[in-house]
Amino acid sequence: MEQEIQQKLESFRELNKKIRSYYEAVSLMAWDLRTGAPRKGAETRAETIGVLSTESFKLQTSREMGELLGVLNRPEVLKQLDDVNRRIVEDVQEEYDRSVKIPADKYQEYVTLTSHAETLWEDFKENCDFAGFEPYLTQIVAKTQEFIDYWGPRATRYDTLLHMYEPELTTTKLDEVFGQLRDRLVPLVEAVQSAPDKPKSEFLNQLFDKDQQEKFSKFLLEQIGYDFDAGRIDESVHPFATGLNPGDVRITTHYLQDDVASAVFSSLHEGGHALYEQNISPELTGTPLAQGTSMGIHESQSRFWENMIGRSRAFWDRYYSELQSHFPEQLAQVKVEDFHRAINRVENSLIRIEADELTYNLHIIIRYEIEKMLFNENLDVKELPRVWNEKYEQYLGIIPPNDGVGVLQDVHWSGGSFGYFPSYALGNMYAAQIENTIRKEIPNFEGLIAEGNFAPIKDWLTDKVYKYGKSRKPAELIKAITGEDLNPDYLADYLEKKYKAIYNL
């Protein structure tokens, strides 16, 4: 490589490393706000996050960055670079093109606003106060609409947002995939709902000591291979995972006194996200590739560990006695088959994060449809509670008794994450497609789970998914692993097989 190119590449890597430093600082400040930062410091903190995000944004859109990309992102230079560096250049160029269109002051306003709104959201949710939240959300939607204008609308305005989380994903594609899935799941949901032999689950809702729940969650995380020397677990209203750097991937969960399953599955879910980021190849540290390749693939990993592993019969054949030993009074009389059926009980519930695997997709479709209305049809934010409640009645047959368990239940919109929700359903589809492959390549898959021997599974996923970080694109990754493109039938097959067994259909 020419010496000049070599030098530019080094400056480019250095600049990107600096941007990762801002990312780490901002992520820690956001983590802190959600896990225990004192209330009275939140407003200044929101400003601080705004200032540092803006500085980072300035670096990403700086003249220096533009010049470096101008040198490196040319065919004759790209062919001299190795795969990783080529992918970094490509990725940074995309981000640069997207960012350079937003004026820095607009961006700072946006970050301060969303950071502030995210903090306030907890109280609004708790007080079921949509009227209080509405002015913030109205501003966030308006600013996002403005950003869509800067970026340029794709097939529809909402497509611009979708593309950010899952490259090239479109409303057309999503309508089609969601349609296919719906056609197969609706009859299944109906069959399940009219099945005579429904699982009982009352025993899940006794009183469960919080400390014991915490111990059991930590135990399970250790079992699946979450590295506590490269992470920690805390509590927050809405569980999340955040990778500050590959040696520091944190998760949160929440412990509900009257629901033993909630913390278990949110821990496994966030643990799945964390396994992904903890096992990204160290050579990518300090580069923009040291993260999940898309929200959908990220979610496939959380879903895989939460559902394909964590809600399987094999898993509880191994761990149920451990759970019983944490809660002998509550569970000694409950058999493992009844426990397994209970944690897979299908119920038309209000809360997405507590929903079963089957109806979960309906929760996503509701948000997807509402977001399309907000951005493609200018739905007034004031109308949200009405639209929300109507759709919940239509799809799930229930009307939220208040906005706290309705339209205010998710943090995403307060943080400006529109176009993100579909990733959850994509995650389910990717996960099922990957599971189908893993069963072929590791024939003893269920046996390993039943032994609590997750290392071969984690290693397989590291080799196929985790180590690449963002250096392979989602479609490329799925094709390489499974030999075909995204195919919603695997999820439908998986769910049919599972629920027919559980409901004795």
Added chain:
Amino acid sequence: MEQEIQQKLESFRELNKKIRSYYEAVSLMAWDLRTGAPRKGAETRAETIGVLSTESFKLQTSREMGELLGVLNRPEVLKQLDDVNRRIVEDVQEEYDRSVKIPADKYQEYVTLTSHAETLWEDFKENCDFAGFEPYLTQIVAKTQEFIDYWGPRATRYDTLLHMYEPELTTTKLDEVFGQLRDRLVPLVEAVQSAPDKPKSEFLNQLFDKDQQEKFSKFLLEQIGYDFDAGRIDESVHPFATGLNPGDVRITTHYLQDDVASAVFSSLHEGGHALYEQNISPELTGTPLAQGTSMGIHESQSRFWENMIGRSRAFWDRYYSELQSHFPEQLAQVKVEDFHRAINRVENSLIRIEADELTYNLHIIIRYEIEKMLFNENLDVKELPRVWNEKYEQYLGIIPPNDGVGVLQDVHWSGGSFGYFPSYALGNMYAAQIENTIRKEIPNFEGLIAEGNFAPIKDWLTDKVYKYGKSRKPAELIKAITGEDLNPDYLADYLEKKYKAIYNL
């Protein structure tokens, strides 16, 4: 004010606010490293802290800052400014002059090094591994020596460091003040040591449940007026307080299973630091004046709450029964007078932070003398354990059995804080001088303590000390409050009166 000056002033305030944002981010990252950040992320974190500190440093020494100071820091402009803005200009100019002399790359190396060393120190201390720590410390001292050259030595090289923590403080002054103090304390220590009626304190070293200790510490902090909505308490190896912003002033403590007094007094100590920062006038938020005015004054507040309040008989007349109710098994048979004598027992101990009020100053004098040797006499870092142990034998009659409880006991040097230790003794002197005044102005001082009614005391201190933040200099503040300059006799008077009573001399 001219419009141009007005505009410059606004830009100047804005730039300083941005610098405070970096300060908040870096402080949070440092807090996090010391309270529970995962081990494997520490190395990247140290780099991240280095990068952001450097960016902040660049802003402090930027051409923009130089130009703004050039406009604002002129006599004809200063007289148009109000007191607060004038003091900000003056303070920023001092910092600018100091910083601009250090090349940015040297500073970044220094920050990365000290951040890294601070993290490693915990392990070195635990493993009593001075040999492992020595190369880091050697580098830190060498870089500090280099910085002294950049800043320019004052009367001696070490004076340059002293001045940074306590403006205008000199080795000459310190030798004198420490001399006066020593002359009065040495006979007192001797009298105490030969007193026949020594307090018993074995009962402090039974086993005390950690959770109960934590509850009691939090209870006391609430009692003295620490605002948990503007702070939080965590655990760390070495307790500390850190003000991220006036709405977020955090403290840490440590709970020793076999020592009930340790957490109580470290909590009150750090709580005192926090009361100062939580009560700085809100108009100073976002300015460089939103902090304590000097290390010595800061320490006077932690000492005041820890010792003058927390080790007083009146305090335990109010709270001893509460402590007993947390530990009935251990303390039900112990009388309050015996407890009060026990927590004031004088003992020649190895660990500074566990030392009594009387011998504490000897611990400081040892560090002061060693630091003078390091910087004025080029003492080799390798010699530190030997010198340390000799001085402990000479001043306190004990030789540390290992370096973990000897030369490695304090975090300060790993963070590059040389010239800081004398502040602790200054803090004692300021605190006693302030206490003498408060007793005159609030004649019912002891009565209030015995009632657990701290609001009038906190309000008095807010009015005289806290609200000003850094807008009054230490000497100015002490003169305004007490009507005279620093006078070590108040500390000697206080200690004589106290220990004569406790030891029945």
